[in-house]
Amino acid sequence: MTLTPFETSLYQQLARFFGDNGFSLLPEKKQFRKNTETGFHNVILSPSYYGNTTLLDVNFGCRNDQVEQIAQQFLPTLTDFRPDANTLLMSVNKFQKATTPRFSIHSDQELEAVCETIMGFFVETGFDTLADSMSLKRLDVIFNGEPAKPCAFVYNQTFRCYKGLTVASLNHNPHFMGLIDLYRHQLTRQSHNAYEAMNFNRLVSYLQHYSAN
Incomplete structure (x- = not known):
């Protein structure tokens, strides 16, 4: 798949951090994912482009295979997407009660600062929240x-x-x-x-x- 320059820079700045915490980059799914005994944890990065502004939505969540294998039989999710369905999913900014739902980025410097914010969130709160949601x-x-x-x-x-x-x-x-x-x-x-x-x-x-x- 072809990545945008923004995505390339974003993944480069976050890959080592998430890799050190057991996550692998799945660029075709726009996410970092860590397999667990019960399913997976993931961080989904969704950029939208508006002229000189990039809005970045960062969601984190988990999948419980046992729950999804039952529930998806009765939901209208397309068959090809069922293996990737999350059980829980929430915006980082919403979780933190931020004033805006997405990160607004206009420069390389702002992207670097946003990446620092993302990493700080997972160190302080995000990874523990994911670990606590497994059972x-x-x-x-x-x-x-x-x-x-x-x-x-x-x-x-x-x-x-x-x-x-x-x-x-x-x-x-x-x-x-x-x-x-x-x-x-x-x-x-x-x-x-x-x-x-x-x-x-x-x-x-x-x-x-x-x-x-």
């Missing part, structure tokens, strides 16, 4: 701790209903039956699509059978 117990808290509120670590709240219920089943959450009703209600409110309701009911049946075996 089903922690995922259950993130998805289902406050099920009536939007989940900050998921962009698509419809997908959250599917993945949250899957996590609850795998973690033997005692509120599993209540979560079925709550997430079904949320999906009905978000979408009046009968196909959505059918898919969710298929997931419920699958999980009830799965947990019984």
